[in-house]
Amino acid sequence: MIKKGKKLSMMLLTAMILAAGSVGTVAGTGAKQVQAAENAYYYVSLGNLQQTAMTKNSASITWEQTYASSMNTLTTEGYNIYLGESYSDMKLVGKSKTPSYTLTGLKDGKRYNVRVEAYTSNGTKTSSPVSGQVETIPAAVHNFRQERWWYFINKLEVTWDKVETADRVEVTLYNSKGRRVGKTQKLNSYAYSASFDKMKDEVYTVTIQAFKTVNGKTYATPKAKIQCFNQARIKxxxxxxxxxxxxxxxxxxxxxxxxxxxxxxxxxxxxxxxxxxxxxxxxxxxxxxxxxxxxxxxxxxxxxxxxxxxxxxxxxxxxxxxxxxxxxxxxxx
Missing domain, CATH: 2.60.40.10 (Immunoglobulins)
Structure with missing residues (x-):
């Protein structure tokens, strides 16, 4: 007859065995069953995710296995790499056998979210993945255009797609004779528009250029140029x-x-x-x-x-x- 304390211990042991046996059917009893459960147990923690290189359409990353615990012979077989422009749209984009990977086919001047998780030889995904962000170098300022010309207050507004990874964006206005009007506007990467006051009834040229410095080297996009002018005013x-x-x-x-x-x-x-x-x-x-x-x-x-x-x-x-x-x-x- 099993005493009450021993009966409770046996129930807990049985629950642990059943939970650990989710990777396959556990056969046998006693010590053999406990050993089968142990063979399914493996825990690993990843950390120190770093971006080691970037181009206009790629980003290289490395990471470390900061902690591992095992009661058996299971080890890390490889790593799954997930990528998305937001954490809600993360998708599996690749696998690696080593703690490094190069993400390709990315958009220029963009910031992406990345997550890496380890998996074992039997395909089990382990706990504690590592997450971070990667960037690409801007190749151009996209969709640069005249937004509107407020005729009655003599104001011009231009806009563009935000260059997320730029250190700065420079916008310059030139009059119809090619002379610069005022100072070049130096804006941060959060900017996606610029305005100019005291505009006259003539055709202006506006240029824009983005800059990104990586390891002491500055990359500059080609200058984008548009012509801006007002709708004719009816008298x-x-x-x-x-x-x-x-x-x-x-x-x-x-x-x-x-x-x-x-x-x-x-x-x-x-x-x-x-x-x-x-x-x-x-x-x-x-x-x-x-x-x-x-x-x-x-x-x-x-x-x-x-x-x-x-x-x-x-x-x-x-x-x-x-x-x-x-x-x-x-x-x-």
Whole structure:
């Protein structure tokens, strides 16, 4: 007959054996069963994850096995490497037999999350993986563009995709004669936009460049360059609607190649391009819209888009404002 204390000890031992035997079926009784359970036990802790090298699309890492405990002959067989731009999208990207690995096919100028976990010869994943972050060198500033031009406050805004691993980003403004305007803006890697005040009605050039220093060596992206210019402003006092005609004028934009004129009978949709004109034309008279004569009882909405030829491409200012024939005031798209 088993005493109460001994009975409890046997129950605990049985629970440990069953838990440890999850890697396979445990057969036999007594000492043999305990030995089978011990053969399934292995614990390892990883640490000291470091990035040892980086390029524009790769990152090399090393790590250490800081602690290991085993009651049997199981050892570390290899390591699983997981990668993701966030911890929620980590995916297995590779395996390594040694505590080092090179991640390839990465995006330039990006910061990634990485996790490494050990596994044994029977495929069991062990506890205490190691996590950290890796970076790549910026190769370019992507999606650099004019965001908007606030005509009435003479302000230009440009934007780009954030260069996560840059030490700094430099943005410079040049006027239509190629002269630098003001000082170069030196921004940190968190920046993704820049603005310029006191803008004039002319075509400007804006450049951007990102910098990254690694082990004393500074890498610089090629300069990205865009042309920026404002939407032509319609002169409110020039808007006139007479029987059968609509006429108006707009301000000239220095350095522009031409203008496209759009009209609609609704403020924010239905616009149709009615005329394309050259750089020296700043006024227009429209007598028909969508095949019908201009009706002085109707309200018409219009805007003028500025164009600038850049090699084989034609850049356009976009639209932010429209004017109407009723109040002759402007509105925002």
């Amino acid at each position: 409110e006092t020039s808007i006139k609607v007479k029987k059968g005609s609509l006429s108006f004028q707009w301000g000239k934009v220095g350095g522009a190649s031409g203008y496209d004129v759009y009209i609609s009978t609704k403020p924010k949709k239905g616009y149709k391009k009615v005329k394309s004109v050259g750089k020296n034309t700043t006024k227009l008279t429209i007598r028909k819209f969508k095949g019908k004569k201009i009706n002085p009882k109707k309200t018409y909405y219009m805007y003028v888009e500025t164009k600038k030829k850049n090699g084989s491409k034609v850049n356009k200012s976009g639209r932010l404002y429209y004017w109407n024939t009723k109040s002759k005031n402007f509105g925002y798209f």
